[in-house]
Amino acid sequence: MNEAKYHLQKYAGMNTRHTCPQCGHKKEFTLYVDERNNPIDESCGRCNRERCGYHLTPSEYFKEHPTNDRTDFATWKQPESVKAAPVCYLPSTLLVADAHRAENNLFRFMAKEFGEVEANRVFDAYRVGTSRHWKNNDGLATIFPQIDDKGRLCQLKVMAYNPATGKRMKKQDQAEMWSDRAKKYVPDTRPMDKIWFAGKTLLRNYDANLQQTFFGCHLIKASSRVGIVESEKSALICSILMPEITWIATGGCNGCRWTEINVFKPLLGKKVVLYPDAGMLAKWEEKTVILRSNGIDITVSQVCESLPDNWDIADVLLRERHMQKGMTIGEIIALANEIGVSSQITYNI
Numbered sequence: 001m002n003e004a005k006y007h008l009q010k011y012a013g014m015n016t017r018h019t020c021p022q023c024g025h026k027k028e029f030t031l032y033v034d035e036r037n038n039p040i041d042e043s044c045g046r047c048n049r050e051r052c053g054y055h056l057t058p059s060e061y062f063k064e065h066p067t068n069d070r071t072d073f074a075t076w077k078q079p080e081s082v083k084a085a086p087v088c089y090l091p092s093t094l095l096v097a098d099a100h101r102a103e104n105n106l107f108r109f110m111a112k113e114f115g116e117v118e119a120n121r122v123f124d125a126y127r128v129g130t131s132r133h134w135k136n137n138d139g140l141a142t143i144f145p146q147i148d149d150k151g152r153l154c155q156l157k158v159m160a161y162n163p164a165t166g167k168r169m170k171k172q173d174q175a176e177m178w179s180d181r182a183k184k185y186v187p188d189t190r191p192m193d194k195i196w197f198a199g200k201t202l203l204r205n206y207d208a209n210l211q212q213t214f215f216g217c218h219l220i221k222a223s224s225r226v227g228i229v230e231s232e233k234s235a236l237i238c239s240i241l242m243p244e245i246t247w248i249a250t251g252g253c254n255g256c257r258w259t260e261i262n263v264f265k266p267l268l269g270k271k272v273v274l275y276p277d278a279g280m281l282a283k284w285e286e287k288t289v290i291l292r293s294n295g296i297d298i299t300v301s302q303v304c305e306s307l308p309d310n311w312d313i314a315d316v317l318l319r320e321r322h323m324q325k326g327m328t329i330g331e332i333i334a335l336a337n338e339i340g341v342s343s344q345i346t347y348n349i
Contacts, residue, residue, distance in 0.1 A: 109166035
């Protein structure tokens with residue numbers, strides 16, 4: 001079996017994304033196809049949902065089905081060849097001045113942690129907004145806009161936070177959701193984390209071809225050094241505690257399809273450091289290979305690798321900020337080398 005003849009089906013609209021055989025989510029499964037765009041089997045492919053993680057490769061499939069020549073895949077109907085729909089963008093009028101920032105739960109946390117001046121500065125720089133979509137702890141949700149390097153609004157990601165801890169609200173956390181039909185808040189009892197991509201709803205077009213980008217992508221052009229993290233909140237915190245570099249977020253290990261060239265292209269010519277969460281080093285090193293092979297000057301930090309699950313660089317910086325003794329000289333030198341500012345630091349030993 002010639003493994004090279006098979007590849008994941010290229011995106012050409014939602015008819016090229018299918019139902020995952022493991023988690024059951026629709027429009028999240030990418031099939032392996034041959035050079036004529038014919039699929040191997042409806043089970044042979046990869047789920048795009050990180051939490052599912054299902055991935056059955058062609059070699060694994062044919063090991064389990066050595067006699068399968070794909071002639072029995074009679075239920076498959078090849079989609080008609082269609083041109084990829086043009087990319088849609090959201091109107092920039094959605095990025096209006098935020099009149100409800102004081103009610104934003106993430107802003108409340110960051111203002112308490114860093115003061116209102118710094119919290120306002122980063123919220124302004126990243127164009128972070130406030131949404132009434134969720135309400136909890138007498139506060140509102142946060143809007144993370146994805147603005148590309150040309151200033152176009154690609155997507156709006158809405159998330160709910162706990163204002164006391166700064167942690168995002170998950171499926172087990174209680175929150176109310178605004179109901180347009182009832183014109184009031186109702187308990188959100190759905191078994192899912194409090195995350196919502198609002199773009200298609202706001203456009204009133206669920207077929208719109210929206211393509212995500214990095215959170216903070218609009219800040220890349222004016223920078224020389226870029227730090228990449230998963231969490232949007234972490235990008236905001238790091239931009240306060242380590243402002244000498246520009247911080248952007250992927251929104252997840254596979255968020256915003258950041259290993260595709262149309263997404264990472266703005267990183268060309270920049271010095272880039274990836275900061276994977278604890279336990280994610282191996283996966284992010286795989287992504288580093290892709291970006292480096294396309295000309296990106298990129299390295300991966302290991303600063304979080306030995307830390308507890310879900311820790312990231314923002315947790316490290318906050319911990320050191322809260323510790324009276326601060327970082328050791330060795331830790332300072334190592335971190336300075338990683339972000340490329342060691343020549344700017346004087347050590348009095």
